[in-house]
Amino acid sequence: MITGLSVLAPGSTDTEGFWKMITAGRSAIRRITAFDPAAFRSQVAGEIDLDPPALGFTRRETRRLDRAGLLAVACARRAVREAGIASGTDLDPGRLGVSVGNAVGSATSIENEYVVLSDEGRQWLVDQTYRSPHLFDYFVPASLARETAWAVGAEGPVGVVSAGCTSGIDALGHACRLIREGSADVMVAGATDAPVTPIAVACFDAIKATSRRNDDPEGAPRPFDRTRDGFALAEGAAMLVLEDGEHARRRGADVYGAVTGYAAHSNAYHMTGLTRDGTEMARAITTALDEARIDPTAVRYVNAHGSGTRQNDLHETEAFKKALGAHAYDVPVSSIKSMIGHSLGAIGAIEVAACALAIRHGVVPPTANLHEPDPECDLDYVPLEARERDIDTVLTVGSGFGGFQSAMVLQKWRGGRA
Amino acid sequence: MLSLDQLLQILGECSGDEQVTAQGEDVLDREFDALGYDSLVLLETSAQLKHRHDIDIPEDVIRDLKTPRAVLEYVNVPASRD
Amino acid sequence: MSTDVVVTGIGVTAPTGLSVKEYWDATLAGTAGIGPLAGYDTTGYSARLAGQITGFDAREHLPGRLLPQTDRVTRLALLAAERALDDARADIAELGTYACGVVTSNATGGFEYSHREMQRLWAQGPEHVSVYQCFAWFYAVNTGQISIRHGMRGPGGVIVAEQAGGLDAIGQARRTIAHGRGRLMLTGGVESSFDPWGWVSHLASGTVSTRTDPTAAYLPFDRRANGYVPGEGGALLVLEDAEAARRRTGRRPYGRITGYAATFDPAPGTERPPGLRRAIELALADAGVEPDGVDLVVADAAGVAELDAREADALRAVFGPFGVPVCAPKTMVGRLMAGGGPLDVVCALLALRDGVIPPAVHVTDVVEDYRIDLVRDRPRPCPLSTALVLARGAGGFNSAVVVERVP
Numbered sequence: 024m025i026t027g028l029s030v031l032a033p034g035s036t037d038t039e040g041f042w043k044m045i046t047a048g049r050s051a052i053r054r055i056t057a058f059d060p061a062a063f064r065s066q067v068a069g070e071i072d073l074d075p076p077a078l079g080f081t082r083r084e085t086r087r088l089d090r091a092g093l094l095a096v097a098c099a100r101r102a103v104r105e106a107g108i109a110s111g112t113d114l115d116p117g118r119l120g121v122s123v124g125n126a127v128g129s130a131t132s133i134e135n136e137y138v139v140l141s142d143e144g145r146q147w148l149v150d151q152t153y154r155s156p157h158l159f160d161y162f163v164p165a166s167l168a169r170e171t172a173w174a175v176g177a178e179g180p181v182g183v184v185s186a187g188c189t190s191g192i193d194a195l196g197h198a199c200r201l202i203r204e205g206s207a208d209v210m211v212a213g214a215t216d217a218p219v220t221p222i223a224v225a226c227f228d229a230i231k232a233t234s235r236r237n238d239d240p241e242g243a244p245r246p247f248d249r250t251r252d253g254f255a256l257a258e259g260a261a262m263l264v265l266e267d268g269e270h271a272r273r274r275g276a277d278v279y280g281a282v283t284g285y286a287a288h289s290n291a292y293h294m295t296g297l298t299r300d301g302t303e304m305a306r307a308i309t310t311a312l313d314e315a316r317i318d319p320t321a322v323r324y325v326n327a328h329g330s331g332t333r334q335n336d337l338h339e340t341e342a343f344k345k346a347l348g349a350h351a352y353d354v355p356v357s358s359i360k361s362m363i364g365h366s367l368g369a370i371g372a373i374e375v376a377a378c379a380l381a382i383r384h385g386v387v388p389p390t391a392n393l394h395e396p397d398p399e400c401d402l403d404y405v406p407l408e409a410r411e412r413d414i415d416t417v418l419t420v421g422s423g424f425g426g427f428q429s430a431m432v433l434q435k436w437r438g439g440r441a
Numbered sequence: 442m443l444s445l446d447q448l449l450q451i452l453g454e455c456s457g458d459e460q461v462t463a464q465g466e467d468v469l470d471r472e473f474d475a476l477g478y479d480s481l482v483l484l485e486t487s488a489q490l491k492h493r494h495d496i497d498i499p500e501d502v503i504r505d506l507k508t509p510r511a512v513l514e515y516v517n518v519p520a521s522r523d
Numbered sequence: 524m525s526t527d528v529v530v531t532g533i534g535v536t537a538p539t540g541l542s543v544k545e546y547w548d549a550t551l552a553g554t555a556g557i558g559p560l561a562g563y564d565t566t567g568y569s570a571r572l573a574g575q576i577t578g579f580d581a582r583e584h585l586p587g588r589l590l591p592q593t594d595r596v597t598r599l600a601l602l603a604a605e606r607a608l609d610d611a612r613a614d615i616a617e618l619g620t621y622a623c624g625v626v627t628s629n630a631t632g633g634f635e636y637s638h639r640e641m642q643r644l645w646a647q648g649p650e651h652v653s654v655y656q657c658f659a660w661f662y663a664v665n666t667g668q669i670s671i672r673h674g675m676r677g678p679g680g681v682i683v684a685e686q687a688g689g690l691d692a693i694g695q696a697r698r699t700i701a702h703g704r705g706r707l708m709l710t711g712g713v714e715s716s717f718d719p720w721g722w723v724s725h726l727a728s729g730t731v732s733t734r735t736d737p738t739a740a741y742l743p744f745d746r747r748a749n750g751y752v753p754g755e756g757g758a759l760l761v762l763e764d765a766e767a768a769r770r771r772t773g774r775r776p777y778g779r780i781t782g783y784a785a786t787f788d789p790a791p792g793t794e795r796p797p798g799l800r801r802a803i804e805l806a807l808a809d810a811g812v813e814p815d816g817v818d819l820v821v822a823d824a825a826g827v828a829e830l831d832a833r834e835a836d837a838l839r840a841v842f843g844p845f846g847v848p849v850c851a852p853k854t855m856v857g858r859l860m861a862g863g864g865p866l867d868v869v870c871a872l873l874a875l876r877d878g879v880i881p882p883a884v885h886v887t888d889v890v891e892d893y894r895i896d897l898v899r900d901r902p903r904p905c906p907l908s909t910a911l912v913l914a915r916g917a918g919g920f921n922s923a924v925v926v927e928r929v930p
Contacts, residue, residue, distance in 0.1 A: 063649050137641050144645025151723040158727035163630050165685040169918035173790035181787035183683035185662035222641055225649035226656040231500050289670035289679035294658045424658045425667030457588040485654045
């Protein structure tokens with residue numbers, strides 16, 4: 024059961040702002056401001072105007088935490104507040120766990136440290152006398168889970184799930200399994216990534232995976248469009264409160280919906296490549312639908328990976344046809360990466376949050392920038408405008424470097440309050 | 442001018458395929474796919490051609506060059522670029 | 524969990540050996556793999572001892588085509604994976620590619636690779652960054668490369684919890700088999716980040732021993748405890764359903780994984796007790812074992828007085844003073860981050876198999892107040908059927924795994 028959620032994504036400062044923006048079909052991609060991107064191939068990204076004091080962070084926390092940590096903690100605090108399980112309630116801390124998805128750790132802080140210690144790349148034998156007291160925290164991504172656990176008072180199972188760009192879905196899937204097997208009653212689970220930093224931009228430049236539409240940043244991510252040319256790198260976070268059904272019922276929690284199916288597979292094909300025929304993702308979808316014990320035709324909305332690379336668009340389109348059959352042509356499919364970019368490990372959790380909001384509000388968010396559909400992508404991708412529609416069952420999927428495909432099924436909780 | 446040996450040297454380093462340099466002209470018309478070179482190897486090769494020999498192959502072009510011969514022709518025969 | 528999960532294959536990459544036999548012979552002999560960090564000038568650094576794997580030439584073990592795209596950590600992981608699957612005599616195609624998965628832990632990624640690429644970026648410019656950087660540096664790389672090389676398409680994943688993560692990965696793999704989502708899981712962790720930039724990051728933990736005498740640097744539970752020595756390597760294990768494994772191989776497995784639990788310490792400033800004791804109790808409950816049924820504890824062995832005291836407290840609280848033999852094989856290899864827990868599980872399995880507890884080395888003066896029975900100096904032969912393995916990660920992670928001998 025999802026009993027609370029919070030999103031921090033480019034273009035907004037809270038969940039409400041996020042939902043308004045993506046249902047308005049507005050893109051928040053802009054020219055990079057975190058550093059001067061002039062020397063880079065892709066110069067656009069989804070950035071968050073992070074204001075730590077406004078998010079309630081002390082100066083000490085602001086210095087200690089990497090951006091990814093700030094985003095995770097801010098979302099976690101808001102999510103538990105919304106769910107009504109903030110500290111002081113009678114929840115046993117030992118039954119509260121944390122699962123944080125993350126692909127590239129504290130990338131921004133690690134690179135900042137490197138630049139100082141190496142004297143901007145001049146010294147291979149980096150100079151330890153210049154290091155920050157928080158370098159070790161940046162070095163080990165587990166610190167992101169630790170900070171989140173401290174923020175919500177968790178003393179149950181705590182960890183980071185890091186499966187590249189499926190980390191967000193996988194962190195939530197992992198949390199569901201811990202609840203189901205009885206290791207925790209409540210999990211604060213989601214994901215965070217803040218990769219808008221030169222090394223990350225450069226490594227996606229190298230493989231030509233990001234968009235070169237530098238003169239039209241808002242139009243840069245165009246999944247399923249004939250003119251798409253790659254994804255827009257972004258930062259972001261989402262945290263959800265997942266709760267054992269009985270636990271939620273006992274305390275009368277307000278429920279967004281339930282996670283009823285989840286699957287994660289390795290494709291054993293390629294670290295970055297995807298097959299044209301979509302077999303791997305289709306398999307993940309089928310396994311997740313089976314776990315949810317529902318027929319493919321029950322799916323009312325598909326939240327696509329929709330990164331905006333040709334390879335993904337084709338893989339995914341074929342996968343939906345394979346896994347959903349003829350129903351693939353009837354069900355709306357959309358990509359919110361067209362508006363908030365691709366925040367690597369974080370995006371999967373943001374997309375699950377978007378699915379929960381879609382169920383609650385009965386609205387399908389659109390795919391922005393989709394003006395000229397690629398003829399090979401022949402499904403209903405909800406171009407440009409959101410649609411009102413009663414949605415009780417949602418499928419969300421992700422693909423990640425490292426050869427991962429994950430899928431998750433969310434369903435409406437019919438009882439209103441648990 | 443880019444020689445076959447120079448190209449194979451770079452392809453070998455970027456792919457980790459130590460045998461390719463010894464094969465010489467035998468590989469001229471073999472497709473990169475068949476040689477087991479994926480798009481990453483070719484992008485890395487293209488970057489190294491730029492760094493070492495100041496040869497610029499646009500990324501949209503490199504995708505369509507399927508064999509060592511095609512790369513050499515593109516680089517060495519300007520008239521082939523249409 | 525009802526299903527019996529067994530270990531049918533092991534691959535080890537440790538500072539004391541690149542095979543199970545080498546590692547175990549060295550461990551029983553009390554041979555340490557700790558020495559001055561080699562490969563570059565370390566005179567500018569405040570600590571210089573490491574548990575380093577020497578004599579590993581990736582070219583001898585891996586196809587050339589994997590080299591341009593892999594960091595040292597991934598090369599070690601690929602070797603461990605191959606050895607573990609060979610050891611299990613597993614034929615992935617026959618078992619079904621979707622039935623075989625990989626779950627590993629890794630705490631620091633492909634650090635040396637990333638260091639080189641960051642230097643290229645900052646010294647030469649963005650167009651000099653390798654195409655392989657986009658995956659060679661991140662924490663998921665070992666799971667990804669292993670699954671591709673061996674065609675394992677089953678439930679995959681990566682769990683990170685600093686030093687505790689390796690045990691969490693094993694817990695996750697066991698869960699996957701017990702719930703019928705996989706027939707064979709390759710799991711554990713391998714770590715390596717000893718390039719200068721990685722080394723300085725290790726030193727930033729603030730608890731790395733600055734002593735220069737390899738026999739006096741890492742002394743867990745000793746009155747002279749002065750921090751730890753970082754190590755590299757780790758272990759990967761093949762887990763299978765017991766009955767299916769018996770039918771498949773007809774061999775006796777290394778042992779069963781019967782219990783697992785993870786907890787987290789309370790945030791600083793709260794009065795609540797630390798979580799290690801709870802992790803132990805939950806893991807024993809999961810295994811259905813009473814404390815007096817445990818014959819051996821492989822300790823986390825932090826080497827930092829406050830943490831050693833805390834671990835001793837937890838052991839006394841659960842087992843009573845001197846209630847169970849405690850071993851600390853990490854004294855021979857150092858602390859391997861995500862690789863440490865899995866390597867200790869290997870140690871526990873081999874100890875159960877051979878009925879002998881390896882000694883902690885260099886520790887001579889155990890703090891009396893700890894009242895623990897630390898096995899030192901020489902191996903202790905004794906009948907063993909159940910062992911508990913502990914691992915803690917900086918920041919408050921506690922994990923525990925229970926393994927049992929298969930008669």
